[in-house]
Amino acid sequence: MPTDLPSGGPSPNERSLREPGTMQLDPAGDGVALDETPRLIASNKVEGTAVYDREAQHLGSVYNFMVDKVSGQVAYAVLSFGGFLGFGEHYHPVPWKALTYDLRLGGYVIDIDADTLAGAPRHGPDEDPFNDPSYGGRLDDYYGGRAPTI
Numbered sequence: 001m002p003t004d005l006p007s008g009g010p011s012p013n014e015r016s017l018r019e020p021g022t023m024q025l026d027p028a029g030d031g032v033a034l035d036e037t038p039r040l041i042a043s044n045k046v047e048g049t050a051v052y053d054r055e056a057q058h059l060g061s062v063y064n065f066m067v068d069k070v071s072g073q074v075a076y077a078v079l080s081f082g083g084f085l086g087f088g089e090h091y092h093p094v095p096w097k098a099l100t101y102d103l104r105l106g107g108y109v110i111d112i113d114a115d116t117l118a119g120a121p122r123h124g125p126d127e128d129p130f131n132d133p134s135y136g137g138r139l140d141d142y143y144g145g146r147a148p149t150i
Contacts, residue, residue, distance in 0.1 A: 043064075043065070046062055046065065047062055047063065047064055047065075048061050048062065049061060049062045049106075049107050049108060050105070050106070050107030050108070051077075051079055051099070051107060051108045051109075051110055052102070052105055052107055052108070052109050052110070053109070053110060053113070053114060054109060054110075054111065054113075056105060056109075058107075059079070059081065059110065059114070059117070060079045060080050060081035060082075060092075061079065061080055061107075062077050062078070062079060062080075062108065063078045063079060063080040063091055064077075064078050065077045065078060065096060066078065066093065066130065073096075074096040075095070075096060075136075076093040076094060076095060076096055076139065077093070077094055077095075077096050077099055077108070078091050078092070078093045078094075079091065079092045079093075079094060079110075089124075089125055090122045090123070090124055091122060091123050091124070091125070092117060092120050092121070092122045093121065093129075093130075093139055094110060094112065094117070094120070094143070095139075095143055098110055098111055098112055098143070112143075120142055120143075121135070121138055121139055121142055
């Protein structure tokens with residue numbers, strides 16, 4: 001379910017490319033709808049968005065997210081942490097519903113403390129743990145049932 005954001009205009013980091021609420025297409029693109037509407041956001045705008053802890057300390061960023069094919073709902077955000085120029089980076093899938101968008105920060109706040117996140121299931125750039133049917137269950141077990149079953 002999309003999140004209702006309070007009105008008040010775009011954040012200082014956003015620029016308006018079209019009249020808000022329209023589905024105007026990008027004239028330079030191949031018929032792709034621009035950025036976002038009041039209730040929807042393009043996946044490429046979510047990827048790379050900063051993630052903060054409850055104290056507004058930057059933790060990492062959204063690398064991608066995993067969508068449940070049957071329900072159509074976002075199940076996990078895969079967060080990227082660490083590394084430099086792609087080396088040493090690691091990824092932590094977290095339940096999507098553990099993230100809240102903060103207009104002031106211009107990023108997501110995760111309601112999971114740093115120690116819990118540090119011990120969470122993670123993988124490297126060349127691994128695809130979601131190919132293992134039991135991986136979603138392990139994530140669900142670790143986060144105490146916050147994650148939807150896939």
